[in-house]
Amino acid sequence: MPPDAAAQTHTETGPPPAGPPAMHWSAPLLAVAGRFVVFLFLWWLLTGGRTDAWLFGAGSAAAAAVLPLLVEGPAATPARSALLPTLLRLPLLVPLFLWESLKGGVDVSLLALRPRMPLAPALLDYPLRLSPGPAPVLLASLVSLMPGTLAVIDGDRLRVHVLDATRSYDDDLARLERRVAQVFGIKLNGAPS
């Protein structure tokens, strides 16, 4: 018991772990390296493991890996901590994605085939309750696959172009937004429930 207690106090009084700065210098480098590995893997997969043009592939992968750093600067490197759970939860959206793709594709195809296309387009604004980042991008992509809606992110709102202004899309949009928030494990801003 006394030895244990001594050991305990010893670790407690040990030097405090160096407080990590807001962002370590290695974070952007790790992000570039991670992207490079992913792109190289994609190249390998797409070429079926052939090595004829590996130099071109490696060059392209390196360029694609560095490009975000040049465009956005190192500060844009996202926090890695939340990435893995988000990726693991992403498959939750697959059934929704497939179903909306099917409905959206059939809907717009029938519209294009009708002799007199019953279009009544309008531009709507949907105030986002998701914080800026990858979450609204995913939401906009999903909304653009839904029947009759096309979304563009504009700051803290979504500009939604709809093909049929006679019906309301708010419920569908709110439902999708909740699903996306769930996948990213984040809370919606000012959510009523």
Added chain:
Amino acid sequence: MMDSLIDGLSAALLIAGGAFFFAGTLGLLRFPDVYTRLHALTKADNLGLGLVVIGLVLRAESAADVGKLIVIWLLVLTASGAASQLVANWSLARRIRPWTR
């Protein structure tokens, strides 16, 4: 028996996929403005490509081929989603007004 069933299903999916590409192209030509045309391209082509990919997966000879097809689908999805965002964004920034009846 099983083989011809899968062959038939695959053929049906490929033809259906082609039909959606056709409808998407028709929409591109017939719809009145940039926004409505983007609807046709993103949605119909996404579904058409999805059906073609599933049809080809049924004929794939190895798991690597299946992975390759799915990666192609995901890459095209990402690229077309990003392209449609960029085109719509550009049009909105230029204050191109949506067509109304």
